[in-house]
Amino acid sequence: MSDWQNDASRDLMSLGGRLALLTHGEGSHVWDDAGTRYLDFLGGIAVNCLGHAHPVFVDAVSRQAATLAHISNYFASPAQLELAARLKRLAGTGEQGRVFLTNSGTEANETAIKLARLHGTLPVQGRETGRTTILVLDGAFHGRTMGALSLTPKPIYRDPFQPAVPDVRTVQHSIESLEAAFDDTVAAIFIEPIQGEAGVVELPDGFLQRARELATAHDALLILDEVQTGSGRTGEWFAFQRFGVVPDAVTLAKSIGAGFPLGALVTFGTASDLFYPGTHNSTFGGNPLASAVANAVLGHIEDEDLLANVNVRGAELRAGVEGLPLVTGTRGAGLLIGITLSHPVAAAVREAAHSRGLIINAPTEDAIRIAPAYTIGDAEVAEFLDLFGQALGAVASTLTPTETPA
Numbered sequence: 361m362s363d364w365q366n367d368a369s370r371d372l373m374s375l376g377g378r379l380a381l382l383t384h385g386e387g388s389h390v391w392d393d394a395g396t397r398y399l400d401f402l403g404g405i406a407v408n409c410l411g412h413a414h415p416v417f418v419d420a421v422s423r424q425a426a427t428l429a430h431i432s433n434y435f436a437s438p439a440q441l442e443l444a445a446r447l448k449r450l451a452g453t454g455e456q457g458r459v460f461l462t463n464s465g466t467e468a469n470e471t472a473i474k475l476a477r478l479h480g481t482l483p484v485q486g487r488e489t490g491r492t493t494i495l496v497l498d499g500a501f502h503g504r505t506m507g508a509l510s511l512t513p514k515p516i517y518r519d520p521f522q523p524a525v526p527d528v529r530t531v532q533h534s535i536e537s538l539e540a541a542f543d544d545t546v547a548a549i550f551i552e553p554i555q556g557e558a559g560v561v562e563l564p565d566g567f568l569q570r571a572r573e574l575a576t577a578h579d580a581l582l583i584l585d586e587v588q589t590g591s592g593r594t595g596e597w598f599a600f601q602r603f604g605v606v607p608d609a610v611t612l613a614k615s616i617g618a619g620f621p622l623g624a625l626v627t628f629g630t631a632s633d634l635f636y637p638g639t640h641n642s643t644f645g646g647n648p649l650a651s652a653v654a655n656a657v658l659g660h661i662e663d664e665d666l667l668a669n670v671n672v673r674g675a676e677l678r679a680g681v682e683g684l685p686l687v688t689g690t691r692g693a694g695l696l697i698g699i700t701l702s703h704p705v706a707a708a709v710r711e712a713a714h715s716r717g718l719i720i721n722a723p724t725e726d727a728i729r730i731a732p733a734y735t736i737g738d739a740e741v742a743e744f745l746d747l748f749g750q751a752l753g754a755v756a757s758t759l760t761p762t763e764t765p766a
């Protein structure tokens with residue numbers, strides 16, 4: 361083990377291996393302590409939407425840090441007000457929308473769970489009050505804090521921490537399962553429009569639309585977790601805008617700050633009236649520094665029409681990987697792409713890529729995830745396809761002939 365690995369295992373919680381000691385980055389590349397250059401197509405897990413050390417990011421952090429960094433929510437700041445108005449506009453909430461700013465995705469989802477609880481206490485004619493059931497999808501990932509974890513059915517994440525928050529029910533990926541799960545105890549359904557951590561898994565056709573109808577019919581909230589899919593990642597500001605569905609609330613984080621920790625809950629319609637003074641808050645949430653960075657990042661994406669680039673580059677990448685060894689297909693939208701493999705060798709492909717200077721991720725045994733910066737161009741697409749093709753070829757050559765697809 362090298363020095364830094366010794367330090368890491370002595371001083372950091374033991375929660376999984378660290379792949380390299382990264383020291384600096386520029387654009388879509390990062391460098392490790394030995395000077396090895398990597399093409400970063402994971403982007404800090406779908407976070408670094410402008411790549412590394414982008415001048416817009418650097419400038420926003422520096423200027424706001426030198427002006428006013430933190431004040432608490434006893435006060436407002438111009439940056440926070442600008443961000444709230446911007447998120448309402450981008451989400452299309454209209455006048456009635458409201459915004460609560462957080463420091464992470466899981467915290468945005470905690471806020472949404474409390475929103476669901478408040479909603480469940482409302483008296484509704486002919487319905488039970490004290491409705492506490494929350495519906496979640498099989499394969500969902502909503503975060504690691506106790507509430508969000510309770511909405512995350514994956515056993516390795518949740519089981520060591522039982523008892524979880526009660527009354528959470530898991531729905532399978534079918535409209536029949538969705539219809540069977542709704543009853544008058546349901547306060548909310550949480551859905552990722554595309555499940556990132558599950559391997560970039562899309563919902564069945566019509567699923568989101570049916571969830572909207574059922575939530576409305578049962579007076580439950582439709583809460584979309586767009587922590588990974590939001591902030592332009594899928595080529596629209598929000599993935600729900602691809603489906604023509606309007607939620608009651610949506611959560612954001614990851615790309616919204618391009619690397620600065622920040623999240624948000626955005627509400628629509630009457631869901632905006634549920635919280636009242638005393639029911640929720642945060643010390644750091646929405647501080648001027650985080651807000652100013654998000655304004656600069658989102659403003660830059662808008663000014664440069666980077667969402668068009670997200671769609672174009674996403675299509676190029678998906679077309680480019682077709683026909684590479686082991687690749688059976690692609691999933692996702694924009695620059696959130698899952699690449700499915702014919703064999704359960706995603707971990708080996710990730711390692712082979714790493715050793716060739718390419719950072720990708722293997723969320724499941726047979727799927728690779730990429731989530732590069734919105735700023736990638738021809739050169740990054742070509743470099744990715746070259747390195748990824750080499751990695752796939754190397755792994756394919758290790759499979760025995762009977763395992764090699766025809």
Ligand SMILES: *Cc1c(COP(=O)(O)O)cnc(C)c1O
Pocket residue numbers: 464465466467469501502503504552556557585586587588613614
């Ligand atoms: C990453 C993620 C979260 C958790 O966000 P953190 O910032 O890591 O707390 C929640 N939901 C989804 C869909 C995510 O991708």
